[in-house]
Amino acid sequence: MNPEPLHRWLAHRRPTTHRFPYDSVVDAYLYYGKHFIPETWTTPLRSARERLPEVSGPRAYLADFLAVALDKVDGKYDYRTYLALPLLPIPDAESNAGPADQLLARRDHLHTLLLTDLISFELRALDSTGAPLPQMRPDAMVVRKRVRHAVRAAAPALRRLSFDIPAAGDPMALARRLTALTAIDRTAGDRLMLRTTMLPVERVHDEYLFIRVLQAFESTLALLAVDLTAAITAVDEERLPAAGTRLSFAASLLRETAPLWSLLATMQPEAFHAFRVYTDGASAIQSRAYKLVESLCRTPDPQRLHSAAYLSVPDVYARVSNGQRSLDEALDAIRADHRALAQTPILADGMRQFAAAVRQWRRTHYRLAVRMLGTERPGTGATPGTPYLLHGRDQKVFRNSDAHDPEER
Incomplete structure (x- = not known):
């Protein structure tokens, strides 16, 4: 070169x-x-x-x-730079105030770009030995499963964007037609963003998958933080049904990410271990979007706030320490005994749905981490790994959720 x-x-x-x-x-x-x-x-x-x-x-x-x-x-080097997050047009709760449908469209556009780019990469590697990242390429059966999950993960966003998904019985034929059609709509800015946000640490094929899936998760988590901020504002303005509707929508969006876990599960463990040794310093424990979502639901307990979980994201730690308002606190201001939830079924249902979606997301994350790392190994970047995920897996999403959600008792 x-x-x-x-x-x-x-x-x-x-x-x-x-x-x-x-x-x-x-x-x-x-x-x-x-x-x-x-x-x-x-x-x-x-x-x-x-x-x-x-x-x-x-x-x-x-x-x-x-x-x-x-x-x-x-x-x-850290999680943000590893995933090139500063180069991604990710929604932000502070600077992306606006109609929810416009923010969702922006997220959906990014989501589909990331996934169709991943599909294109997998197909290119299957067709040509000259494709980048040549080490430890998966066999055709793994690629077939991989692109099927990627299409499933992209489908809801593509439909919301009024994109007609081609009919095809063969998943590979569908993937090829889909990537060809979506490539037509990419702008010069889209193409530049996709190129510059893929800087893997090694030449291992599966790292491409790893980076794109984590970027897709970060995009969704960032929009959830926007939704939670909007729900808090709605509660402050005593528009409780509106807050419930926003939370139900956020829950639905998080549930849509389930195929991303299936997609990530196609990563070859030996390939993951081959590149992860060079990711020291970058770990999902540094995910700003996830900590923002968690802290907007309820203020973290002091022990968690002062742990590596939040010390790894200094700006969120500062926000919480300086009195960032959570949904729990917004509800406290309305009615200390939280009877507002019982009197507003839409809000209670929205909180139930969102809490259930977060719990499922955490549990799936833990199961996949155990598969890749075992129960004792440290995580990416020598972080606590699966023991850390196990500790956080069943934590309550909302402080008083046991008052209205039997699964949280």
């Missing part, structure tokens, strides 16, 4: 962001793996970052890309 395109860009008197050789850089990362990318690439990439103030054109995206690409060199 020759970094000449990058050197040519640097040689311009006034380089522009739109001419930055993203494709060449990403190809190099796919060829070597981020953990093994040589200095012949990282040195000019650092030079590119130093020249950013003089580069013409919008610089924010390029700056974020360089930060993601150089995270290991900079000693700033």
